[in-house]
Amino acid sequence: MNYLAVAQSILTPENIGLVLLGVVMGIIFGAIPGLNTPIAIALVLPFTYSMTVVPSMALILGIYMGGISGGLITAILLKIPGTVSSIATTQDGYPMACKGNAAEALALGTFASFVGGILSCLALMLISPVLSKVALAFGAWEYFSVSILALSFVCVLMDGKVLKGFIAVLLGLLLSTIGISPIDGTVSRFTFGNIQLSSGFNMIAVILGAYAFPELFRVSGRIGETIIPTKFRKKFFYLPKWSDIKDQGINFIRSSIIGIFIGILPGMGPSSAGMIAYAQAKKQSKTPEKFGTGIPAGVIASETANNAVTGGAMIPMLVLSIPGDTSTAVILGALMIQGITCGPLLVIQQPQIFKAVVLIAIVANIFMFVVQSSTIRLTAKIIQVQRYLLLPIVVVFCATGAFTINNRMFDLYSVLFFSIIGYILEENDYPLMPMVLAFVLGSMTEYNLRRSIMYYGSVSKAASQFSVGTILIVLSFFLIITGVIRDLPAFKKRKARRSAKKM
Numbered sequence: 001m002n003y004l005a006v007a008q009s010i011l012t013p014e015n016i017g018l019v020l021l022g023v024v025m026g027i028i029f030g031a032i033p034g035l036n037t038p039i040a041i042a043l044v045l046p047f048t049y050s051m052t053v054v055p056s057m058a059l060i061l062g063i064y065m066g067g068i069s070g071g072l073i074t075a076i077l078l079k080i081p082g083t084v085s086s087i088a089t090t091q092d093g094y095p096m097a098c099k100g101n102a103a104e105a106l107a108l109g110t111f112a113s114f115v116g117g118i119l120s121c122l123a124l125m126l127i128s129p130v131l132s133k134v135a136l137a138f139g140a141w142e143y144f145s146v147s148i149l150a151l152s153f154v155c156v157l158m159d160g161k162v163l164k165g166f167i168a169v170l171l172g173l174l175l176s177t178i179g180i181s182p183i184d185g186t187v188s189r190f191t192f193g194n195i196q197l198s199s200g201f202n203m204i205a206v207i208l209g210a211y212a213f214p215e216l217f218r219v220s221g222r223i224g225e226t227i228i229p230t231k232f233r234k235k236f237f238y239l240p241k242w243s244d245i246k247d248q249g250i251n252f253i254r255s256s257i258i259g260i261f262i263g264i265l266p267g268m269g270p271s272s273a274g275m276i277a278y279a280q281a282k283k284q285s286k287t288p289e290k291f292g293t294g295i296p297a298g299v300i301a302s303e304t305a306n307n308a309v310t311g312g313a314m315i316p317m318l319v320l321s322i323p324g325d326t327s328t329a330v331i332l333g334a335l336m337i338q339g340i341t342c343g344p345l346l347v348i349q350q351p352q353i354f355k356a357v358v359l360i361a362i363v364a365n366i367f368m369f370v371v372q373s374s375t376i377r378l379t380a381k382i383i384q385v386q387r388y389l390l391l392p393i394v395v396v397f398c399a400t401g402a403f404t405i406n407n408r409m410f411d412l413y414s415v416l417f418f419s420i421i422g423y424i425l426e427e428n429d430y431p432l433m434p435m436v437l438a439f440v441l442g443s444m445t446e447y448n449l450r451r452s453i454m455y456y457g458s459v460s461k462a463a464s465q466f467s468v469g470t471i472l473i474v475l476s477f478f479l480i481i482t483g484v485i486r487d488l489p490a491f492k493k494r495k496a497r498r499s500a501k502k503m
Helices: 003-011 015-029 037-048 054-071 071-079 090-098 102-135 140-156 162-176 195-199 201-222 249-265 269-284 294-321 326-337 345-349 351-374 387-403 409-427 434-454 459-464 466-501
Strands: none
Touching: 003 351, 015 037, 015 054, 015 071, 015 140, 015 351, 037 195, 037 201, 037 326, 054 071, 054 102, 054 294, 054 326, 054 459, 071 090, 071 294, 090 102, 090 409, 102 249, 102 345, 102 351, 140 162, 140 434, 140 466, 162 434, 162 466, 195 201, 195 249, 195 326, 201 326, 201 387, 201 409, 201 434, 269 294, 269 387, 294 326, 294 345, 294 351, 345 466, 434 459, 434 466, 459 466
16 A cells, blocks of 8 residues: 555544644643643543544644644743753744744744654655564564663763663663563562552553653742743744745755654654754854854754654654654554554554554644644743643643553552652653663563573573674673763762762
8 A cells, every 4th residue: 555545544634633633732732841742642642542543643643743843932932942852942042032033933943843854754754664674584682682772872872871871771671570571471570469560560651650740840849930921923824034044955954864863763852853953053054153142053953853853763663662752652652552563564564554654744744834833923822821720730631641541540659659750860860761761671671582592592692693683782882881981071070079069
């Protein structure tokens, strides 16, 4: 079935309406500081249980695409990124707004988001089938090595926090072993006699607890903040000026490639993509001194890259069942609820579902551009919603989403438990993404390790075989060692500062 036939079957009024609804929700949640895309996706999960795969993906991918872009609204207007993906956008977006060019900056950021999103969807369309054919040749040892490499990447890419990232990974792997053994099917581990723990912790409950509730706790501490409204000229559709984008072709392409590549790497996320693309744009510019003063190139680099992450992050999620970021981890959970198993066979045996996801992502990016460009004056007012009205509603929906996964109170207790863990980790400057990714990959990692031992007899015999898996394991150890060495100077400086404070 080609893409045209799939488009004719999935682009029904119902599905288009769900994409539009998702995009609007995503923009709203992206624009409000403290809320984010994973929270928005978690809110709608209970409503997708009665849907089939395509309508549920239409709603969820609409939120995903809209949420990443929505963060630019407050980043430009208030120098407060609505999402972490728009941190770099504040560098030039806010100065443009201060010069009286807020509408132009928002239009420019929206267009850059659209370009990055569309190019990432094309990458998803072209790279995934090739990668899936390669992945079909993988055995248990290769899948185990891919998991270890992903976890190594997520540790090493935590700049200045490699050791803490490694500790978070170990914590996530430990938590993933709670419950019935994936190989034996009868042996319970770490359940302490509690039958509820036999099935382990639910992925959605873990993500909600680790990300949503700690963020809501922090936002509630700023519940009384007042927001100054921004004035706009009366105009229906905002497009960037041709003079702002005519010389930015290389910037668009370079930032898109950076975003797609970083999206494929597990754990880096759109915030890293935006900052790296911004740094590269500044480095390659003939006038680097103008960056940070309010120039279009800075906004284009950040917003193109962070939206290009969306398609890139879905490549490992669909082909290898490894989420590229937090949002795709939630999407992976939503697909599992629908009975869809991601992996190389998804692209080959169920191409209609894969093509439906690609087409929905493209439609969502188009809607994001149209909606955000035509409602700049309205969406800018979202930030003025009183938090004391908004937060209780979000908490209720998050709790409902957690409960309705299995209709048991234990999942609500799990959310509370992981919210405490998440809050403690973040307060002590431990990254959450390594823990969550390790939890998501924990079962797959253990399953393939034990299968490798059963096949080869031991880990040493498996590692002694010259294979792609062994090469990836060696690369993983190399990454960890170089990451630790790179972070040693920063670690010594922090230790010296702590010693000076004690004195």
